[in-house]
Amino acid sequence: MQAHQQSSRKRYQESYRQSIDHPETFWKEQAARIPWFTFPDTILAWDEQQHARWFVDGEMNICHAALDHHVDEGRGEQTALLWDSPVSGQKRRMSYREMRDATAVFAGALRNLGVEKGDRVVIYMPMVPEALIAMYACARLGAVHSVVFGGFAAHELAVRIDDASPKVVIAASCGIEVDKIIPYKPIVDAALTQSTHQPDACVILQRDACLAELSDGDHEWHSLAADAEPAACVSVKATDPLYVLYTSGTTGKPKGVVRDHGGYAVALAYSMEAVYDMAPGEVFFSASDVGWVVGHSYIVYAPLLRGCTTVVYEGKPVRTPDAGAFWRLIEEYRVKAFFTAPTAFRAIKKEDPEGTHLAQYDISCLKNLFLAGERLDPPTYHWLNKLLERPVIDHWWQTETGWPIAANMMGIDPVPTKAGSATFPVPGYDVRILDPDGEEAGPNIQGSVVIRQPMPPGCLTTIWQNPERFHKAYMATFPGFYLTGDGGYFDKEGYLFVMGRTDDVINVAGHRLSTGEMEEVLGAHPAVAECAVIGIRDALKGQVPVGLVIPKDGFDGDTLALENELKQQVREKIGGIAGLQEVLVVSRLPKTRSGKILRKLLRTIADGEEYAVPSTIDDPGSLQDVHDSMRERALGQAEQARQR
Template identity: 60%
Template sequence: MLPTDSYSQQHQRSLADPAEFWRMQAARIPWYRIPDQILTTDADGLTRWYADGELNTCYAAVDYHVAHGRASQPALIYDSPVTGQVRTYTYLELRDEVAKLAGLLRGLGVEKGTTVVIYMPMVPEAVFAMLACARLGAIHSVVFGGFAPPELAVRIDDVRPHVLLSASCGIEFATVVPYKPLLDAALALATHQPAHCVVLQRPQCHAELHTHRDHDWATLLANAQPAEPVLLMATDPLYILYTSGTTGKPKGIVRDNGGHAVAMAYSMEAVYSVKPGDVFWAASDLGWAVGHSYIVYAPLIHGCTTVLFEGKPVRTPDAGTFWRIIDQYKVNVFFTAPTAFRAIRKEDSEASLRHQYDLSSLRALFVAGERCDPPTLNWLQEALNVPVVDHWWQTESGWAMVANQLGIEPMPVKAGSATKPVCGYDLQILDDDGRQLGPNQEGYVCLKLPLPPSCLPTLWNDTPRFKESYLSRFPGYYLTGDGGYVDDDGYVFIMGRVDDVINVAGHRLSTGEMEEVVGSHPAVAECAVVGIACNLRGQRPVGLVVLKDGQTIDPTQLERELITRIREHIGAVASFRNAVVVKRLPKTRSGKILRKTIRQLADGESVVIPPTIDDPAIMDEISTVLASHQIGIRFDS
């Protein structure tokens, strides 16, 4: 249970003596061996939590509850409007499904330390796969099913999986998307070849299994023997999850077992104010950090019922689908991205569909993944009459870094703020020289080391890149990559990325990676991709393209071809829809493209022309082109 003192007291205690604070929180977990070494550093000088503790995350999430009175409680509810299916698994049924799948994997040679890639849609078997890997001590890497073959291939080559788990198809709205051709194309691109691919056949599409490498999921499962959880060290990796970086190569975020389990259990009570037995729903995808943390691990470790939803908030079948699910399963706490509600609001601006359902079970709504704009926040507050909590975190942290901690001390909402730093996080705003800034001064959002449990200890097989990307700019601090400020009341305002990663509907995507794809077109001499404000998705990418001399390609045709290339290499998730042909790009005298200035122009912000620009007249040209494409502009010279 949480102490009864205030947020300020608990937060201060977590910073003054982090080892003791997190020793107390570790009591939430059913350890095989309770750790004595709470906070240590490894041979690389990096933070490690609970180094001598022993546990198994799957046991903590499933078997423990079966043995302690929750065997008949629903653990997982699968609701799929796109297929018309609903399935419920009790904790006992979930344990049996996971143990059997773990036996299947063990039969293919998977053991502690083996890597497994999971490329699947939002189906219960994907959850079973994650937990089965955790049961064996295998390291899973879930790849979002919306990613195109090149994205999957990059991850396969980095993870080097022994087994790849997939399905015959996913479903987007009413469209069946065959996965096996995408998987085969990715493997054709990849250098590393997994020993086995196991494919779940769905009724909507049958996948052809041609090679000795491919196996039918159901056939192997029928002959598998259940596997028991294995003993793991707290510092053993649980999973690898890739996030976009400032270059084309994604970063493999490593999550360990012990610190992750403790933070998941703590966050359910302290941040979300959820009790064991409550129904918790995170409407995300298993391929993202939210899906890992708050569809699978945190709710199950805490003994809750979790909802797995296959579909979209609108057109599956209507804009009332979210309300229907809250009513049907008596959801107590709901968590999704603001983008989902902007889509619902667009379809049902008066929230009239909300009144067709009984939402009395709902105690709180949490939004994250992007800034919740004030109109959407106000609309939700009026429609639901429950706390609407915007909070902020990253794939790297795995849980909330800034939040209104409802389980400790609910605070008044300020539109645009994610509220205050969560216990364990020493958040500071720094200037270019690493000096701490005062209230209302915007700078780099940084976290003073050590980071609390669950935060990445390093990158997969790339500790030098981890140090360079996150720890080198400001020694003693973790650089989040976001800019922002803290107001006089201690409320944190996150203003956006300071690198070239943009946030499209809660998905972090690299504009640098998009530039590589756009720049590979034979007609393109150079390009810049920037993220501009979007009322629906938060941000969306826009490409500015300079053609090679002598090229006469029609701009509309070029735009179509570039859109296709982005979809093929990155996926529809990028929402790349605009490529604007310009004569030249604004640059500094040293040749650096002024992407921030382009974004400000596109967003209609006031822009002061940088003194380092090579040719100020280019700004007028860019402004004219953007305006001709109905992208609003305003700037001051």
């Protein structure tokens, strides 16, 4: 085993060192593995603000690389897409040829509406095959798509329409949830009423669950496509924008991350082999949504660039119909690699803590489980490791980077994992840990996680219509480095531990403490399904930590005793300075639809400040639960003080 570990480390180090010391050579080799119309002579260039630009004189089209190329190579009958929708009771399978043809026809339909290279198209769709077809159709024409998560509030859709100024808006008539149907057309109409910019047309995909009433300027998807001629792929520069994706939780002026065609295609194709260990013809399942970066990268583009089959799932990890939903999909579609967020498995663990549903399914096809989107807490990591007896890979990346920054490189040669660590930086990413003065921190010392320029291909190239904001937000704090906004450290073996956003570090009586460390302690308790720790204002200490925990289903113990046990565990594991002011047992926590706990919002509630319900929230009622729990505890403390 030790010899294997040394060999693995050596293979990784050779690849990594080449990518850092000779980035142009490394990425030229990777670029040669995807199809180009004109292969680039200039691999790396720098703009006027010294930001990296890749393959600047190359020409290609990501739709051609992901669809037409595979058909041209004789693999048109291979399955490209598997759609599984337990909420609608429907399933669908599409070959590469069928995907190519449907995309070409819909691109022709968009062209008939006047969409040309460089135009923007806003897409407001649920998890249906047509969402992918719409995205690829835009790419085929050289148009820039901006996908907004289906169901976002009208105001949030409106500000994105104003920022992207689309020629066309594409939407479905509705989205289908576990227990309700959400009509989309009224939301689109309300957004257009609020927005200054008005598109030339709207295209509506009618779904039987809720048909939309069409108005002047609206076009029904299938009727529009019936009159269209297939459109060929337009040759675009590698640096031309492919999409604008607005980061979740934005307020005021939205922050639109811009991704290009060429660098993105090269990076994604590389990652599918090097990180995810996927070969053409194999099945990749990412349980995300096309509205998020994971959906863009690892549902829509990366699997098809690699010649794999992608699973498009319109359902939840639980309640569609139960906590065995993922296992059913893996067995049915013979999934080799599965990718989701840790919060999905915390939901499964809450409903099925012993993993009994797994016994009903044969998932021998599954080789690797990948988790990202938020930190994989060690208790969930250990639960999955024991349950699955196969690699559980915590890897770390961001909307801004578009593909993993750190991971266990399963396609190069995997190394042993460590709970709480995303393993090593991925080739191309020169990751450093800096202290507040910009000096590099030593092993096991926490600081700001940054990436030395050049950023590798596939990362954001700018903020839509706001290059100054891009530079100020990401590049100005530490000149020559990209600021991730996360804190963390390297251990002595070079494993990277990302502990969470730097604003999740709290200052207790002059001591800087990571809320992620405290969450590890709380989450390790056998009665806890999920937890969050936040820092709230304190007149004496500046801030004090407060924990919120969700018990596992079936917990029938004394909640006060549980709260006291958890506070004691934090004192024992971290020390008295980290002593939790309070631990509150709650029924649910406010999260975004992508599964991230809204910690900043929790702090606002705890500090008694006014707050607005964000458009990204998945369950607005969870805010009231937390608010009521905090108010009840505060009243109880006031009564105790009065009696004393």
